[in-house]
Amino acid sequence: MLPRRKAGLATSSLSPKSALAGVSASEVESLPYPPDVLPGGRDVPTSYGSIRVFEWGPENGQQVLLVHGISTPAIALGDLAHELVGRGYRVMLFDLFGRGYSDAPNDLPYDVRLYVTQILLVVASSRISWTHFHLVGYSLGGCLSVSFARYFPHRLASLNLIAGGGLIRPYHVGWKSKLLYNSGLLPEWLVRYLVKRRNRPVEKLPIAASPTDIVAAESKMQPGNGDASGGTGFDAASISKYRPGVTVSSVVAWQLDHHLGFVNAFLSTIRTAHIYSPQADWRVLGSILAARRRSSADGTILAPGLEKGKVLLVLGSDDPVIVSDETIPDAKEVLGEDAVECVVLTGGHEIPITMSTEVASVLDAFWTADKELEVQG
Incomplete structure (x- = not known):
């Protein structure tokens, strides 16, 4: 267990890595999320704070x-x-600001401007050129990826959203969430306390019942009645087949205890990131994709990036956060009927974690012309 630290007044809250000095190697390895659990790890210094990046392959x-x-x-x-x-x-992946081993800016909103800038900083940090890559966004990462694709379509070989946010229908937000995140009626210290409490696993209940991801999104079975996480399968899911004893909830609890910027990052993201519909970025992206498809059809010069003119959606059939029956028609309406390819896998919000082989196969098929993609929806 890392030593607890008191919050300071710096413009960036340091990640838990700053507390690892003097901690034994065995203790570090026993953490829910060791800093070198993935290959090719590096810390990238930026004016916003350090970013933890992994790159290999x-x-x-x-x-x-x-x-x-x-x-x-x-x-x-x-x-x-x-x-x-x-x-x-x-592959390259990284911890968003305020999560994992990335620092947390304290003087900026956690909106798409910050996150799109972070993506640019991450790809620029590689010693090899990243100028034409597949972008895969999961959950919050999905709506952030849509925003990146709007402004930098020429950098992308494809855009792929796995249980991606951005089109969650507003009726899923109940009165408790509205009061907590957006009302302005509660003092900020109380809001932060309640957000931290809602994200912490409840010891007296099964770990699968604890709230974690996108707590403001509510179950389609109980609109307006109470918060829902990614579902019981998500909360109790093993974070990796290489670490079967570590659950999603245990990683979130570790961040709550040891990352001083996590609560602020979470709260600011809920308030300012493009999680719920309607979103202008999607409509602009729809125009960009349509231009690519027209160019392919009439033989005119094709603008670089997103050459297929399509977005891949990979959804879970039982996901209570990103509801497939709502997301598929909404995505087709805003992006265009021919701009979306959808695959629905049997599972919940945890599909990229627990069904990594199946999701990888779907992605590979979408990217590879000689492989067949089974499209549903």
Whole structure:
């Protein structure tokens, strides 16, 4: 267990890595999220704070950047990254600001401007050129990836959203969430206390019942009645097949205890990031994709990036956060009927964590012309 630290007044809260000095190697290895649990780890210094980045795989392989969700750091996509490397891809993933081993700016809103800038900083940190890569966004990472694609479509070989946010219908937000995050009626110290409490696993209940990811999104079965996490399967899921005893909830609890910037990052993201519909970035992206498809059809010069003119959606059939029956028609409406390819896997919000092999196969098929993609929805 790392020593607890008191919050300071610096413009950036340091990540838990700053507390590892003097901690034995065995203790570090026993953490829910050791800093070197994935290959190719590095710390990237920036004016916003340090960013933890992992990069490995064949240098001549197609490049894939993975962006994780609101509460689980890069380790949540570690198995998926390993699967893609096994298929010959070069992968890079990183901890969003305020998560894992990335520092947390205290003087900025956690909106798409910050996160899009972070993606640029991450790809620029590589010793090899990342100018044409597949972008894979999971949960919160999905809506952040849409924003990046809007402004930098020429950098992307493809855009792929796994249980991606951005189109959650507003009716899923109940009165408790509105009161907590957006009302302005509660003092900020109380809001932070309640947010931390809601993210912490409840010891007297099964670990699967504890709230973690996108707590403001509510179950489709109980609109307006109470918060829901990614579902029981998500909360209790092993974070990796290489670490079967470590659950998603235990990683979130570790961040709550040891990352001084996590609560602020989580709260600010809920308030300012583009999680709920409607979102202008999606409509602009729809125009960009339509232009690519028209160019392909009439033989005119094709603008670089997103050459297929399509986005891949990979969804869980039982996901209570990103509801497939809502997301598929909403995505087609805003992006265009021909701009979306959808695959629905049997599972919940945890599909890229627990079904990494299946998700990797779907991604590989979408990226590889000679493989068949089974499209549903």
